[in-house]
Amino acid sequence: MLPEENVLFRGVSREECRRMMSCFKPEIRKFTAGSIIADFCEPSDKIGIMLSGNAVMVRYDINGVRTIIEALGEQSIFGEYFTFSGAQRNSIEIVAESDCEIMFMHQSEITKRCENACQCHSRVVENLLMLMSEKAISLSERIEVLSQRSIGDKLLSCLKIFEDKTPNGQVPQIPFSTTALSDYLCVNRSALQREMTKLKSEGLLTMSKRKFRLIRRDEDEI
Amino acid sequence: MLPEENVLFRGVSREECRRMMSCFKPEIRKFTAGSIIADFCEPSDKIGIMLSGNAVMVRYDINGVRTIIEALGEQSIFGEYFTFSGAQRNSIEIVAESDCEIMFMHQSEITKRCENACQCHSRVVENLLMLMSEKAISLSERIEVLSQRSIGDKLLSCLKIFEDKTPNGQVPQIPFSTTALSDYLCVNRSALQREMTKLKSEGLLTMSKRKFRLIRRDEDEI
DNA sequence: ACTCCCTTGTTGCAATTGCAACAGACTTTT
DNA sequence: AAAAGTCTGTTGCAATTGCAACAAGGGAGT
Numbered sequence: 001m002l003p004e005e006n007v008l009f010r011g012v013s014r015e016e017c018r019r020m021m022s023c024f025k026p027e028i029r030k031f032t033a034g035s036i037i038a039d040f041c042e043p044s045d046k047i048g049i050m051l052s053g054n055a056v057m058v059r060y061d062i063n064g065v066r067t068i069i070e071a072l073g074e075q076s077i078f079g080e081y082f083t084f085s086g087a088q089r090n091s092i093e094i095v096a097e098s099d100c101e102i103m104f105m106h107q108s109e110i111t112k113r114c115e116n117a118c119q120c121h122s123r124v125v126e127n128l129l130m131l132m133s134e135k136a137i138s139l140s141e142r143i144e145v146l147s148q149r150s151i152g153d154k155l156l157s158c159l160k161i162f163e164d165k166t167p168n169g170q171v172p173q174i175p176f177s178t179t180a181l182s183d184y185l186c187v188n189r190s191a192l193q194r195e196m197t198k199l200k201s202e203g204l205l206t207m208s209k210r211k212f213r214l215i216r217r218d219e220d221e222i
Numbered sequence: 223m224l225p226e227e228n229v230l231f232r233g234v235s236r237e238e239c240r241r242m243m244s245c246f247k248p249e250i251r252k253f254t255a256g257s258i259i260a261d262f263c264e265p266s267d268k269i270g271i272m273l274s275g276n277a278v279m280v281r282y283d284i285n286g287v288r289t290i291i292e293a294l295g296e297q298s299i300f301g302e303y304f305t306f307s308g309a310q311r312n313s314i315e316i317v318a319e320s321d322c323e324i325m326f327m328h329q330s331e332i333t334k335r336c337e338n339a340c341q342c343h344s345r346v347v348e349n350l351l352m353l354m355s356e357k358a359i360s361l362s363e364r365i366e367v368l369s370q371r372s373i374g375d376k377l378l379s380c381l382k383i384f385e386d387k388t389p390n391g392q393v394p395q396i397p398f399s400t401t402a403l404s405d406y407l408c409v410n411r412s413a414l415q416r417e418m419t420k421l422k423s424e425g426l427l428t429m430s431k432r433k434f435r436l437i438r439r440d441e442d443e444i
Numbered sequence: 445a446c447t448c449c450c451t452t453g454t455t456g457c458a459a460t461t462g463c464a465a466c467a468g469a470c471t472t473t474t
Numbered sequence: 475a476a477a478a479g480t481c482t483g484t485t486g487c488a489a490t491t492g493c494a495a496c497a498a499g500g501g502a503g504t
Binding site for chain 1 (some may be wrong): 494
């Protein structure tokens with residue numbers, strides 16, 4: 001994907017956009033699957049925008065327990081600016097799940113008054129605002145899931161969110177393996193497995209590989 | 223607090239700011255302690271900025287279980303735009319903890335091209351960007367806490383965050399009662415109580431009312 | 445001082461979740 | 475085709491957490 005096609009530049013002409021590149025000084029880098037895209041060792045106001053590929057933001061605590069903080073797909077945005085990394089006791093990394101292409105730029109370059117007087121500068125800032133809005137919503141969804149009190153409820157609310165994001169006509173699926181899902185829900189894998197088989201046996205869920213389907217029982221409420 | 227003194231207008235002259243008010247058409251409302259500031263029944267792009275007072279964003283699920291999603295203080299920002307409210311099964315509300323004064327405005331009014339050509343319009347957008355950055359960080363902190371696997375770790379990481387936010391020389395404190403804290407950590411109150419007494423007896427924590435102190439045992443690591 | 449109401453602190457017991465171990469399926473590498 | 479590695483699915487047992495109930499403390503209002 002060309003950097004100019006990124007949502008950040010939506011509404012900005014191709015020509016203008018090229019000109020802005022000299023303002024923002026973006027750095028575009030490629031990563032192979034499995035490599036580390038970023039750690040948050042040193043403070044920086046760099047933001048990254050996924051042009052292509054998939055990645056996950058993970059944390060390992062001092063006991064080596066992995067938590068998947070966030071799944072990042074195309075057009076996702078990440079950066080220390082949006083992510084708590086205060087705890088020195090555990091390390092946060094962004095790891096490429098597939099081959100990735102990522103555009104890095106400094107937030108200050110976007111935010112500061114532009115000497116070149118780019119016409120569309122403020123349009124970019126507004127787009128960034130929208131991206132941050134979306135980021136905040138996806139973080140809220142994450143909280144929604146994690147605030148469920150039982151594994152079953154965590155799973156259901158998580159699947160419901162993925163289902164809602166699935167385009168019409170497609171079968172909903174999770175962007176993880178079951179093992180990774182347990183790191184995402186912050187629960188024990190085998191306990192999650194147990195809940196999954198229970199929900200399947202109750203007829204509330206079908207699942208094969210990463211594809212799933214939720215079966216509603218709205219009559220229960222009546 | 224005067225609306226013009228809000229962080230949203232930082233770097234904007236008093237005069238300019240007054241002029242912008244006609245652009246943004248802010249609505250300033252007061253709420254008494256205990257009243258509901260907002261529910262998210264109908265979609266809107268309204269954002270609220272706390273000028274004074276304290277509030278909490280809460281959710282009640284279908285079983286009546288309360289979750290405190292977020293504690294809002296002065297200068298906090300909230301709005302459906304930043305908050306997942308997709309789940310129809312549970313209701314999200316913002317409840318005033320103390321008397322509050324809140325400025326509401328429509329995000330579209332801020333974001334749209336301004337016919338009045340206010341000089342400082344883009345400055346306001348940048349400020350909004352910064353507020354959203356902070357919002358994202360505070361949501362990430364929330365995830366950091368909720369992703370801990372045990373009640374003890376949830377409590378410690380939560381207290382550590384509150385401690386880090388305490389100005390030098392002040393005794394750190396939580397913005398809740400213990401009961402509310404359990405709704406914030408999404409755990410059972412008596413189980414939380416149990417963990418608290420355990421940590422106290424181990425000498426890792428002192429706590430009285432809402433004030434607390436964490437005692438570090440860095441030697442443990444060696 | 446008294447009542448009402450809410451919060452704190454505690455406990456026994458039940459339910460859920462975590463842990464460890466293992467077998468089988470599936471992928472990738474050699 | 476064999477081997478190595480990772481993921482899925484299961485289970486028994488241990489640890490943690492939730493639940494319910496109760497006693498005690500504190501604040502607001504009468």
